[in-house]
Amino acid sequence: MAEPRIIIVGAGPAGVRAAEALVAAGVRPVLLDEGQRDGGQIYRRQPEGFSRTPEQLYGTEAGRAIALHRSFERLKPQIDYRPRHLAWNVADGVVHTISEGKPGQFAYDALIIAAGATDRLLPVKGWQHAGVYSLGGAQIALKAQACAIGRKVVFLGTGPLLQLVALQYHKAGAEVVALLDTSPFPRQVMALPKLAARPGMLLKGLRIVGGLMASGMAIHRGVTPVEIHGEAEAGVTGVSVRLASGEIRRFDCDAVGLGYHLRPEAQLADLARCAFTFDARTRQFWPEIDADGRSSVPGIYLAGDGVRTQGADGAEISGALAACAALEDLGRSVPDAPRAALRAKARVMERFREGIAEAYPWPAGLAADLPDEAILCRCEGITVGELREAAKEKGADEVNRAKALTRVGMGRCQGRYCGHAGAEIVAAATGMPLEAVGRLRGQAPVKPLAIAAGEVQP
Amino acid sequence: MGSPGQARFLRLGETGRARIALVVDGETIEALEGDSLLVAILTARGRLRRSEFGPEARSGFCLMAACQDCWVWTADGHRLRACDTPARAGLSLVTEQPELSWPNRA
Ligand SMILES: Cc1cc2nc3c(=O)[nH]c(=O)nc-3n(C[C@H](O)[C@H](O)[C@H](O)COP(=O)(O)OP(=O)(O)OC[C@H]3O[C@@H](n4cnc5c(N)ncnc54)[C@H](O)[C@@H]3O)c2cc1C
Ligand code: FES
Numbered sequence: 384m385a386e387p388r389i390i391i392v393g394a395g396p397a398g399v400r401a402a403e404a405l406v407a408a409g410v411r412p413v414l415l416d417e418g419q420r421d422g423g424q425i426y427r428r429q430p431e432g433f434s435r436t437p438e439q440l441y442g443t444e445a446g447r448a449i450a451l452h453r454s455f456e457r458l459k460p461q462i463d464y465r466p467r468h469l470a471w472n473v474a475d476g477v478v479h480t481i482s483e484g485k486p487g488q489f490a491y492d493a494l495i496i497a498a499g500a501t502d503r504l505l506p507v508k509g510w511q512h513a514g515v516y517s518l519g520g521a522q523i524a525l526k527a528q529a530c531a532i533g534r535k536v537v538f539l540g541t542g543p544l545l546q547l548v549a550l551q552y553h554k555a556g557a558e559v560v561a562l563l564d565t566s567p568f569p570r571q572v573m574a575l576p577k578l579a580a581r582p583g584m585l586l587k588g589l590r591i592v593g594g595l596m597a598s599g600m601a602i603h604r605g606v607t608p609v610e611i612h613g614e615a616e617a618g619v620t621g622v623s624v625r626l627a628s629g630e631i632r633r634f635d636c637d638a639v640g641l642g643y644h645l646r647p648e649a650q651l652a653d654l655a656r657c658a659f660t661f662d663a664r665t666r667q668f669w670p671e672i673d674a675d676g677r678s679s680v681p682g683i684y685l686a687g688d689g690v691r692t693q694g695a696d697g698a699e700i701s702g703a704l705a706a707c708a709a710l711e712d713l714g715r716s717v718p719d720a721p722r723a724a725l726r727a728k729a730r731v732m733e734r735f736r737e738g739i740a741e742a743y744p745w746p747a748g749l750a751a752d753l754p755d756e757a758i759l760c761r762c763e764g765i766t767v768g769e770l771r772e773a774a775k776e777k778g779a780d781e782v783n784r785a786k787a788l789t790r791v792g793m794g795r796c797q798g799r800y801c802g803h804a805g806a807e808i809v810a811a812a813t814g815m816p817l818e819a820v821g822r823l824r825g826q827a828p829v830k831p832l833a834i835a836a837g838e839v840q841p
Numbered sequence: 842m843g844s845p846g847q848a849r850f851l852r853l854g855e856t857g858r859a860r861i862a863l864v865v866d867g868e869t870i871e872a873l874e875g876d877s878l879l880v881a882i883l884t885a886r887g888r889l890r891r892s893e894f895g896p897e898a899r900s901g902f903c904l905m906a907a908c909q910d911c912w913v914w915t916a917d918g919h920r921l922r923a924c925d926t927p928a929r930a931g932l933s934l935v936t937e938q939p940e941l942s943w944p945n946r947a
Contacts, residue, residue: 417906419925424905430875430927433855501907513888513900514849520904523924527904528880529855555853615896617846618887638849648907761902761910764894795909800902831909 387713389706390415390478390489392470392651393497395423396695397687397702399455401495404706406461408715413463413489415470415480421455424499424519424688425695428452429527440526442551443587447695470498471828473655476682481832493682493709496652497702500645500688503667504800505750507539508757510641511764512613517800518642522548531557533638537622539608541566541743542644543588549640550594559600561634563624565643566743567605577738580731584694601634603627608749611639644743645692646803652690653825655683661818665692665740666747667803668822674726676705677712684709692739697732700725750804751811759808760801762794770805774812781821782806795831798823846887849900850880861930865913866937878923878934879904879911889913889923890936914939 389405391398394416405412420428426448429440437445465480468487472479478494480487502517509515516524516532518540524530531552537560538549549562578585595602605627612621612633623633652670653659658679659668669690676684684705687698704725707717753759755768770791779785782792782805791805792798798805802823810817858873865882872881879901882889888898889911901911904924911923915932918939 419927429855432858432875434857435855501903501905511892511895511897513898515902517903517905517908520902520924523904524850524880525853528875528877529853530850530880530884531853532850534851557851557853613897616887616898618849618898618900758895762894762908764892795912796903796907799907830906 386410387492388490389413389493389495389709390491391495391497392416392478393423393499393687393689394418394421394455394464394466395497395499395687395698396426396451397497397499397689397698397705398423398495399451399458400699400702401497401686401706402458402462403454404703405710406458408710408717410710411462413465415465415468415478415489417467417469419466421464421466422448422452423698426451427523427526429529433529435529444695451699469830469832470651471830471832473651474827479827481828491682493684493713494655495676495684495686495702495705495709496655496689497685497687497698497705498648498651498689500647500692501799502544502642503542503644503646503745503803504641505540505643505746505804506753506757506759506761506767506801507608507611507641508754509611509613509619511758511761512611513618514613514638515611515619516638516640518542518544518548518640519645521638521640522551525551525555525557529555531555531638532640533619533636534558535560535636536638536640537561537563537634537636538640539563539622539624540640540642541746542642543739543743544642544644545640545743546588546591546595549600550591550598553595553598553600559598560636561601561603561622562595563606563608563622563634564602564604565606565608565746565749567627570744571604571742574738574742577734577741580734580738584735643745644739645688646799647689647692649689650797650825650829652678652683652685654827654829655680657683657685659822663818664737666745666807666817668818674704674729675708676701677708681712691733691736693732693736697729697736700729700732704729745803747807747817750807753804753808759805760791760794762796763790765789765791767808770808771812774809780809780813780815782809782823783821785809786823792823797826797830846898848884849887850883852884861928863928863931864933866935872928874928874930876928878913878921878926878928878932881928882913882923882936912938
C-alpha cells in the first residue's frame with residue numbers, strides 16, 4: 384500500500400502529539416503551521432536571543448513545555464514541517480496554503496486539524512480604543528516579548544486565563560490596577576466537584592488565587608462591565624464596572640486585557656463541511672466529534688482547543704487519539720491498550736472542561752444588554768444598535784443575513800471577536816433562542832491574504 | 842495627523858538585546874533585535890495606526906495573527922502584519938495604506 388498522505392494543521396500540543404503518533408506508526412506527516420516556531424499558544428517559544436528560563440516563561444508548566452519542545456526536535460527530521468504556512472482553505476481533499484506570498488496545495492488522505500483557540504470576546508462600550516487588548520494578546524506581549532501592554536493595567540472578563548495573566552503580569556513587575564471578573568464567586572465554588580476531576584490542576588488554580596490575594600491588587604468578582612473610557616488619540620484612560628454591591632466604580636488605567644475564556648478556531652473544519660452542533664452550556668456552535676476526534680466528514684479529524692477547550696494536557700491527548708483514529712481508518716492496526724488509557728484520560732479532561740465552563744460562564748445577558756451606541760464590530764466601527772435594528776426592523780433573524788445587511792462579521796477579523804456577541808444580540812432582539820439564529824459560516828480564505836505582487840491566486 | 846504620543850508598551854526585561862533602528866512614517870525609532878514590528882512601534886509610540894472607520898487610534902488587539910488590526914505597509918506597498926513580523930534593522934514602514942497597492946487590499 385502506498386504511504387498514506389496525512390496532513391496536520393497546527394504545531395501546538397495537539398498537532399505535535401498527533402505527529403508523534405503518526406511517526407511511531409511509520410508515517411511521515413506534513414505539519415503546517417502559520418507561526419514562525421512550534422509550540423502553539425501555551426508553549427509559545429520566545430524569539431532567538433531572549434534569555435528567560437522555561438520556569439520564568441511557563442511557570443508550573445515548564446516541565447511539560449520542555450517535554451513538548453524536545454519531542455518536536457526529535458520528530459523534526461521525520462516529518463515534513465512547514466512553518467509560516469497558513470492553511471487558508473480545505474476543499475476536495477486539498478489543503479490550500481500561502482507562505483510568504485506563495486500559494487501551495489497539499490492533497491491528503493487524512494487531515495488532522497489542530498488549529499487551537501482564540502480569545503472569546505464580548506464587547507463593552509469603548510473597547511475600540513487603543514490600549515485594549517485581548518487577554519491572550521496581553522499574555523503574548525509578556526511571554527513572547529517581555530512587555531506589558533501598558534503602565535497601569537486592568538484585566539476584565541472571566542475564565543482561567545484572566546487570573547493567570549493578571550498574576551503573570553504582577554510577577555513580571557507590571558502594575559496591575561485591578562482584576563475584574565464577571566463570574567460570581569459562588570459559581571466558582573459550585574463547580575468544584577467537576578474541577579476536582581483533576582486535583583493537580585485544581586490545586587494549581589487555587590495557588591493562582593492565593594498568589595493574587597497576596598499581590599495586593601484590587602480583585603472584584605461578579606462585576607458588570609459598564610464602559611472602557613478613552614480618548615481618540617490617547618486611547619484607554621479607565622474602566623468602569625458595577626460591583627456586585629451595586630456601586631459603580633471607576634479604575635484609572637492606560638491598558639485593558641479583556642476576554643471571556645476561549646473559542647475554537649473551527650473555520651477550517653467548517654470549510655471541510657464538518658457538521659456543527661450547539662452546546663447549550665457554553666452557548667456556541669462547535670464541530671461534532673466522536674470520542675477519538677473523528678468529525679462527521681470521513682478523513683477529517685479534529686483535536687485540541689480548536690474543537691473543545693480542554694487545555695494543553697487535553698490537547699496532547701486528543702492529538703494522539705486523532706492520529707490513532709486516522710491510522711485505523713486508513714487500515715493500519717493500532718494497539719488497543721494505550722488507546723483505551725488515552726480515552727479514559729480524555730474523559731477526565733472533558734469533565735474538567737465542563738467544570739471550567741460552569742465556574743466562568745459566558746455572560747450572555749451582558750451582550751443582550753449592551754447599549755445601542757456601543758461598537759460591536761471593532762474592525763469597521765459598526766454599533767450594537769445597527770445590528771439590533773437590522774434584526775428587529777429588517778427581519779434579519781439569522782446571523783448570516785444580519786451580516787449581509789450590516790457587515791457585522793465581514794471585517795478584517797471575519798467575526799472572530801464579534802460573532803458570538805452578535806448572535807446573542809440578534810437572539811435577544813428577535814426573541815428567538817440562540818441556537819435558532821445560527822452561526823457565522825466560515826469563509827475562505829480563513830484570514831485575509833497578502834498575495835505577493837505578480838503571484839496568481841490558486 | 843496628531844502626535845503619535847508616548848510609548849504604549851513597557852519593557853519588563855530582556856533589554857540586553859542588540860539595538861536596531863527602523864523608520865516609521867519618516868521618523869527613526871530604536872528597537873531591539875527580536876522585537877515584533879508591533880512591539881518595536883509601540884515601545885516608541887502610543888499607536889500603531891488610525892482606524893479607517895472611526896476617529897480613534899489603533900494599537901493592535903490580539904497579538905496572535907487573528908484580528909488583523911495591526912497592518913502596516915512597507916514603502917513600496919507590501920502589507921505586513923505587525924504582531925507576527927519580526928522587526929529588522931533598516932526597515933522603512935508607513936502606517937497608512939499607500940496608494941496603488943491593490944494586490945494588498947483587504
Ligand atoms: C492566546 C492564548 C493564550 C493561552 N495561554 C494559556 C496558558 O497560559 N495556560 C494554559 O493552560 N492554556 C493557555 N491557553 C489555552 C491553550 O491554547 C491550549 O490549552 C493549548 O495551547 C492548546 O493546544 P492546541 O494544540 O490545541 O492549540 P495551539 O497551541 O493554539 O496551537 C495551534 C496551532 O495552530 C496553528 N494554526 C491555527 N490555524 C492555522 C491555519 N489556518 N494554518 C496554519 N496554522 C494554523 C497556530 O499557529 C498554532 O501554532 C491559551 C490560549 C490562547 C488562545
Ligand atoms: S494584533 Fe491581531 S493580527 Fe496582529
